[in-house]
Amino acid sequence: MSETLSxxxxxxxxxxxxxxxxxxxxxxxxxxxxxxxxxxxxxxxxQQTQVSTVLDYFPRFLSRFPDVAxxxxxxxxxxxxxxxxxGYYSRARNLHRCAQEVxxxxxxxxxxxxxxxxxxxxxxxxxxxxxxxxxxQERAAILDGNVKRVLTRVLGYADDLAVAKHExxxxxxxxxxxxxxxxxxxxxxxxxxxLGATVCLPRKVQCESCPVTGLCQAKRQxxxxxxxxxxxxxxxxxxxxxxxxxxxAKGQVWLQKRPDTxxxxxxxxxPVFDSEDELLAAxxxxxxxxxxxxxxxxxxxxxxxxxxxxLTGPVxxxxxxxxxxxxxxxWPDLGLPAPIRTLLMx
Numbered sequence: 001m002s003e004t005l006s007x008x009x010x011x012x013x014x015x016x017x018x019x020x021x022x023x024x025x026x027x028x029x030x031x032x033x034x035x036x037x038x039x040x041x042x043x044x045x046x047q048q049t050q051v052s053t054v055l056d057y058f059p060r061f062l063s064r065f066p067d068v069a070x071x072x073x074x075x076x077x078x079x080x081x082x083x084x085x086x087g088y089y090s091r092a093r094n095l096h097r098c099a100q101e102v103x104x105x106x107x108x109x110x111x112x113x114x115x116x117x118x119x120x121x122x123x124x125x126x127x128x129x130x131x132x133x134x135x136x137q138e139r140a141a142i143l144d145g146n147v148k149r150v151l152t153r154v155l156g157y158a159d160d161l162a163v164a165k166h167e168x169x170x171x172x173x174x175x176x177x178x179x180x181x182x183x184x185x186x187x188x189x190x191x192x193x194x195l196g197a198t199v200c201l202p203r204k205v206q207c208e209s210c211p212v213t214g215l216c217q218a219k220r221q222x223x224x225x226x227x228x229x230x231x232x233x234x235x236x237x238x239x240x241x242x243x244x245x246x247x248x249a250k251g252q253v254w255l256q257k258r259p260d261t262x263x264x265x266x267x268x269x270x271p272v273f274d275s276e277d278e279l280l281a282a283x284x285x286x287x288x289x290x291x292x293x294x295x296x297x298x299x300x301x302x303x304x305x306x307x308x309x310x311l312t313g314p315v316x317x318x319x320x321x322x323x324x325x326x327x328x329x330x331w332p333d334l335g336l337p338a339p340i341r342t343l344l345m346x
Contacts (some may be wrong), residue, residue, distance in 0.1 A: 146196025
């Protein structure tokens, strides 16, 4: 359809705005605000994360860091600790850096244009547009995964989005579909998010509930699940990690700070080894080896096969490598990878 796309659907924006007003989500805690800090925080948290999960983290984060100044002045370890369990920890590190740059470069006020927002760490084109549209009514198009699905189906846009020029063309079309009135931008932007999250789903469509079903080319063709088209898929990889769960006579656990790059970057973790032999050699004083049943921890594009071994030993003899003994009352407040936190709590 896209190569011969001759005209855009008439009244698309108006119908979307009217539907959102009557049927869209209205009571999420980051809605009904023009505070760019709250909108930005929610947008970053919602990347690759379900709304139900973010509903738990969002108020806790705001309670600890109520504004961008508070977040900017925090220690990175404190930010990572509060983020622990949300995953994709590069988001938290960029969040912290972004807050600091808002303070140093923009005097503590988020810039009002999407183009300027994109210059901040962790803010891509779609996130910048969302902040600008919600908070400053800028006519800037968003194009996250949900919106790509909605628009390719409505337009019958069948070009492969794995090809850069085809995705760029979809960006142009998304911009052309924006409402003429800037005052409609917050509700229009929310309508796209709501439709993609509740009606126009990846593997299921509810066309009877869709406000633009009469405009939808995919519905007319009878093939909505064929969109969007993206042929290039990231290959999954796997890794086997041996985890040293060292506990001393005081009940303290040995934790290391992970490097700034790579898996679990910047978080506290049990020491990680490539083999059982390396693990055992790292703490020769460890006794009473308890081999915890291994399990698979699934990341977006990688499977981690985790093999924990619990050893006990004296306080004064520490495992090889940098690290520290941490009291049981302290480690729950540290930034820990989700599987490590689950293991220590078991």
